Amino acid sequence: MTYxxxxxxxxxxxxxxxxxxxxYDNSGLLVGEPNTEVTGILVSLDAIESVIDEAKEKGCNLxxxxxxxxxxxxxxxxxxxxxxxxxxxxxxxxxxxxxxxTNLDNVEDGVNAKISEKIGLINxxxxxxxxxxxxxxxxxxxxVGSGMIGELPTSISIHAFxxxxxxxxxxxxxxxxxxxxxxxxxxxxxxxxxxxxSFLLKNAIxxxxxxxxxxxxxxxxxxxxxxxxxxxxxxxxxxxVYTKDLLVDFLVEKFSDIKIEACKVNTxxxxxxx
Numbered sequence: 001m002t003y004x005x006x007x008x009x010x011x012x013x014x015x016x017x018x019x020x021x022x023x024y025d026n027s028g029l030l031v032g033e034p035n036t037e038v039t040g041i042l043v044s045l046d047a048i049e050s051v052i053d054e055a056k057e058k059g060c061n062l063x064x065x066x067x068x069x070x071x072x073x074x075x076x077x078x079x080x081x082x083x084x085x086x087x088x089x090x091x092x093x094x095x096x097x098x099x100x101x102t103n104l105d106n107v108e109d110g111v112n113a114k115i116s117e118k119i120g121l122i123n124x125x126x127x128x129x130x131x132x133x134x135x136x137x138x139x140x141x142x143x144v145g146s147g148m149i150g151e152l153p154t155s156i157s158i159h160a161f162x163x164x165x166x167x168x169x170x171x172x173x174x175x176x177x178x179x180x181x182x183x184x185x186x187x188x189x190x191x192x193x194x195x196x197x198s199f200l201l202k203n204a205i206x207x208x209x210x211x212x213x214x215x216x217x218x219x220x221x222x223x224x225x226x227x228x229x230x231x232x233x234x235x236x237x238x239x240x241v242y243t244k245d246l247l248v249d250f251l252v253e254k255f256s257d258i259k260i261e262a263c264k265v266n267t268x269x270x271x272x273x274x
Contacts, residue, residue, distance in 0.1 A: 032096025040259035068099035121150030
């Protein structure tokens with residue numbers, strides 16, 4: 001059976017509707033004609049030049065990425081930056097690009113559920129539900145909102161948890177706030193937000209989380225922990241890389257007769273010196 005870009009998009013949007021994305025976002029089919037027949041799908045965190053190259057090598061003509069390659073309007077296509085070069089290469093090679101970003105962040109079974117699953121959280125709930133979602137005429141049967149909060153099966157020391165987090169998320173390091181207030185007690189309740197999540201710190205504290213796992217924290221924002229919570233900045237790429245597995249699972253469940261693969265290219269622009 002054959003499928004088109006449009007059919008893949010429709011299925012992904014049944015999981016994470018475009019209406020669920022944040023106002024600044026640009027999810028959806030960004031490159032390619034909707035009626036193009038799919039030869040294979042490459043799933044990636046980012047859609048950059050090396051990903052387009054891998055898609056071509058593998059015979060995949062659709063890249064499904066978490067991060068949109070285009071956030072703002074492009075006024076020229078001269079190849080002066082990686083965004084223009086990626087779009088130009090995709091068009092030249094006949095490869096479509098679909099982005100499923102904050103709409104996938106905001107659904108109950110999305111990015112944050114995958115992080116929670118990786119670190120073994122139970123009793124999971126949306127950290128900051130969008131209570132006004134019904135007023136926007138959006139499906140009120142699906143829980144929608146930012147971040148996730150859950151519990152460890154058993155409470156453990158903060159040091160044991162950090163070691164657990166590092167192992168389960170395959171982290172090179174963890175940037176965190178002071179552990180002084182948590183040395184003599186075990187922790188159990190954990191809040192998470194893939195990518196940049198500092199805007200959810202107050203929600204995590206209000207929900208009495210012991211630890212808040214996210215990324216892209218700025219220096220002065222770490223002070224906001226006020227010894228009430230341990231902030232763990234694990235890196236943007238590291239927090240969301242398992243989104244590739246999440247999307248592959250979604251797609252294989254529906255389109256088992258199409259070639260669907262997770263991208264092998266490491267698209268993390270940040271490297272570490274040890």
